[in-house]
Amino acid sequence: MKKLFRIRFFGSQSDNLKSKTCTESSRSIQNLKWVRVVAIGVSFTLCGTVAQAQQPTKVYRIGYLTNASLSSVAARTEAFHQGLRELGYVEGKNIVIEWRSTEGKADRQPGLAAELVRLKVDVIVTGGPAATRAAKEATVAIPIVMAFDIDPVGQGFVATLARPGGNITGLSNLARR
Numbered sequence: 822m823k824k825l826f827r828i829r830f831f832g833s834q835s836d837n838l839k840s841k842t843c844t845e846s847s848r849s850i851q852n853l854k855w856v857r858v859v860a861i862g863v864s865f866t867l868c869g870t871v872a873q874a875q876q877p878t879k880v881y882r883i884g885y886l887t888n889a890s891l892s893s894v895a896a897r898t899e900a901f902h903q904g905l906r907e908l909g910y911v912e913g914k915n916i917v918i919e920w921r922s923t924e925g926k927a928d929r930q931p932g933l934a935a936e937l938v939r940l941k942v943d944v945i946v947t948g949g950p951a952a953t954r955a956a957k958e959a960t961v962a963i964p965i966v967m968a969f970d971i972d973p974v975g976q977g978f979v980a981t982l983a984r985p986g987g988n989i990t991g992l993s994n995l996a997r998r
Contacts, residue, residue, distance in 0.1 A: 881910070884919045884937035884963075886956055887948030888930065891922045894948065897968075901946075923952075930955035938963060947991075953978055957989060967991030 885901075887894060898920075902912065910916045919940055923929040934955040937945055944964045947953040956965045957978060965988055967973060973993050979985035982993065 878915055881916045881944075882919060882940065882942040883916060884921065884940065884942035884945040885948070886921045886930070886933055886937060886945060886952040888923050888925065888927060888951050889948065890924050891920055897948070901968075927951055931958065934959035950976055950978075953989065961988055963988065965989045965991070967993065969994065971995070 885898075891898060905912070905916065912918055919937060919942055921933040921937060923933060930951055934945070934952075937956070938960045942963060944966060945956045945960070946966045946968055947956050947970075948968050950970050953965065953967050953970055953973075954976070956963075967978065967989060968991060970976065970978065970991065970993050972995070973979045973985075973989070973991075974981060978989050979987065
């Protein structure tokens with residue numbers, strides 16, 4: 822069946838136009854070849870089989886802002902990496918994490934938050950209320966995820982826990998005193 826289709830669609834199997842087995846004139850064979858080229862071009866266009874380049878995957882940028890030194894929160898940052906890997910995100914492959922730490926110097930937080938905004942990160946993860954406040958003051962457009970805030974409603978980060986509103990969401994740790 823395939824051979825019969827090839828013979829009918831593509832004409833003679835021989836490329837030798839002066840072959841004794843070819844009964845058609847040279848001119849009609851040239852016309853047939855032209856028709857084949859046009860037919861193949863139209864079929865590629867209509868069927869959508871034109872080769873397309875694979876779109877590169879977007880590399881997401883995560884900003885991580887904390888007051889503690891990164892070495893002191895190594896276990897937390899490793900858990901953060903592990904959680905991202907479980908979701909299919911690998912640093913250097915499809916995400917870039919911009920780590921920023923004030924190393925205990927709270928006056929550096931506004932500058933570091935502004936730096937993350939200038940880098941156009943896709944999300945800012947904050948490790949503590951002071952970092953959340955600095956990120957909130959730096960942007961209203963970039964989503965902010967609180968990783969550890971005790972009372973986000975009382976501190977004015979979110980409207981309510983059920984409906985945070987704005988660009989801030991995340992985890993809170995509520996406990997009776």
